[in-house]
Amino acid sequence: MVQMPDKQKKGSALSIRNGIEQPPLVNPEILKKNIAGKRKILSAGEYISGILSGNRAVLAKAITLIESSNPNHYSLAQEVVEGCLQYSGNSVRIGITGIPGAGKSTFIESFGTMLTGMGKKVAVLAIDPSSKKTKGSILGDKTRMERLSTDPNAFIRPSPSAGTLGGVARKTRESIILCEAAGFDTILIETVGVGQSETAVASMVDLFILLIVAGAGDELQGIKRGIMEMADIVVVNKADGDNRQRAETTASEFRNAVHLFPVPASGFTPVVTTCSSKEGTGIQEIWQTVNEYLAHARATGYFEKKRQEQSVRRMHDFILDYLENSFYNNPEIKSSLQRVEEMLRRGEITSYKAAYILLNKFLNK
Numbered sequence: 342m343v344q345m346p347d348k349q350k351k352g353s354a355l356s357i358r359n360g361i362e363q364p365p366l367v368n369p370e371i372l373k374k375n376i377a378g379k380r381k382i383l384s385a386g387e388y389i390s391g392i393l394s395g396n397r398a399v400l401a402k403a404i405t406l407i408e409s410s411n412p413n414h415y416s417l418a419q420e421v422v423e424g425c426l427q428y429s430g431n432s433v434r435i436g437i438t439g440i441p442g443a444g445k446s447t448f449i450e451s452f453g454t455m456l457t458g459m460g461k462k463v464a465v466l467a468i469d470p471s472s473k474k475t476k477g478s479i480l481g482d483k484t485r486m487e488r489l490s491t492d493p494n495a496f497i498r499p500s501p502s503a504g505t506l507g508g509v510a511r512k513t514r515e516s517i518i519l520c521e522a523a524g525f526d527t528i529l530i531e532t533v534g535v536g537q538s539e540t541a542v543a544s545m546v547d548l549f550i551l552l553i554v555a556g557a558g559d560e561l562q563g564i565k566r567g568i569m570e571m572a573d574i575v576v577v578n579k580a581d582g583d584n585r586q587r588a589e590t591t592a593s594e595f596r597n598a599v600h601l602f603p604v605p606a607s608g609f610t611p612v613v614t615t616c617s618s619k620e621g622t623g624i625q626e627i628w629q630t631v632n633e634y635l636a637h638a639r640a641t642g643y644f645e646k647k648r649q650e651q652s653v654r655r656m657h658d659f660i661l662d663y664l665e666n667s668f669y670n671n672p673e674i675k676s677s678l679q680r681v682e683e684m685l686r687r688g689e690i691t692s693y694k695a696a697y698i699l700l701n702k703f704l705n706k
Contacts, residue, residue, distance in 0.1 A: 385420040392425055392523045397496060400523045404498055407512045407519070412670045415663070422515045425522035430648070432464075432521045433635065436542040438532040438568070439552030444578045445531050447618040448552055450486040455624050456527055457494040464525035465489070465497045466516055468532050496525060514545050514655050540571065544654050547644065548573040548634050550627075555584060555591035570602050573634055574612050576627060581617035588615045607643045609634050673702045 383391070383402065391399025407418040439445050446467070453463045465486070489495045498516065517528050532542050543549050551572035569575075575595050580588030595613045605611065612630045616623030638644035668674055681695045690698075700706075 385417055385424060388421045389424040389522075392421075392519055393428060395524050397523075400496070400519060401498065403519050404500070404512075404516050407515045408500060410666060412666055415666070418515070422518055425518050429518040429521035432517075432526045432528050433631070434517060434528045434530070434546040434548075435631065436530045436532065436546035436549045437552065438542060438549070439578070440554070443552040443554045444618050445552055446486055448576070448578055448616070449529055449531055450489045451618040451621055451624050452627065453486075453489045453495055453527075453529060454492065455621070455628065457489075457492050461494065461527050462525045463489075463492075463495045463527045463529065464520035464523075465495065465529045465531065466513055466520070467497060467499045468513070468530070496520065496523075514651075514658070517545065543571045544651055547638070547647070548631065550574045550576060552576050552578050553591070553595075554579050555587040569598070569611075570605070572611055573605070573607070573609060574614070574627065574630055575599070576623075577613070577615045578618055580615035580623065581620050585617075607634075607638055607647075608641060609637050668699075668703050671703050674699055677702055 383399070388399060388403045388406070392403055403421055406414055407422060409418065437445055437449060449465055449467075453465060456463050486497060490497050498520075500513070500516070513530065517530075520528055528546075530542060530546060549571050551568060551574070553575065555577055575592075577588045577592045577595070592613050592615050599611050599613060602611075612634075614623060614626060614630065616627060618624070635644065638647070669678075677699060681690075681698055684690050685692065685695050
């Protein structure tokens, strides 16, 4: 049997030397970060104090909490919202919508950057469309708003619409409250696009900006009357280069159309203007119009009245949302839903009968 040389023996040419020490399979620094970065369940007090101190990481986590459809998160989420409510309400809430291609994200970046340059703190709640099949969402607004997303006085939160009415995220109202409590004084809400249910946006903001673009066909026919009646400011975007004259013509047409609609509840005649988000022209004038609208609404008492009505609407929406989640997360419903759906597909029962079966189980009748 051959003896291996003693590696401790000095002077031996056959002694075994230690080679280069191999690094660990997992970088210990990354491992430390992963351990430290594991999600910690915060208490309501920790969420609230973090939000009030302007901690954006805590704010983002809190918005994720209130967007959760997990029924176990409901009570904690509402405790956080209630705790922040007394510190909210001190912002200007602006809804922004428009036809696809109107340049909503580009406008918001230009508008928001101008506001932060004035010392404003801007929060953007951008609602991205969700797939009805997978419930997935691209959530690409941070990549579309490169300057604003790196601005220290701005906070961008893309949220999936999850198929909700009007493309408004289910918990956008609560997100507004949290952002206001975190010190943001201007809240911009970007919606998926123009649709009949954009009233959902109007029910949570102080004023509504409708973006359109010239040269995209018959603009007046392309905008539903209901949307026009909700708009406080109509902006013809992309008024630059060869499109400048078309934009001015389109704005003139809309000014004539505005006078055909009933006087808004606010008593403020909608203003039609043009801008170029690309060049930054006309953006300052839009902010001036926003302030004119707010001054009018506050002087007439409409501003406070609208906020009060929005609080009532928020209550009704929460009731419906809570009932829906309670229904579908009920153990009895979970165990029966698939069987009842199969009976429906086979034509054994009607849709109404199926609904009654499930509702009776939920109500223990």
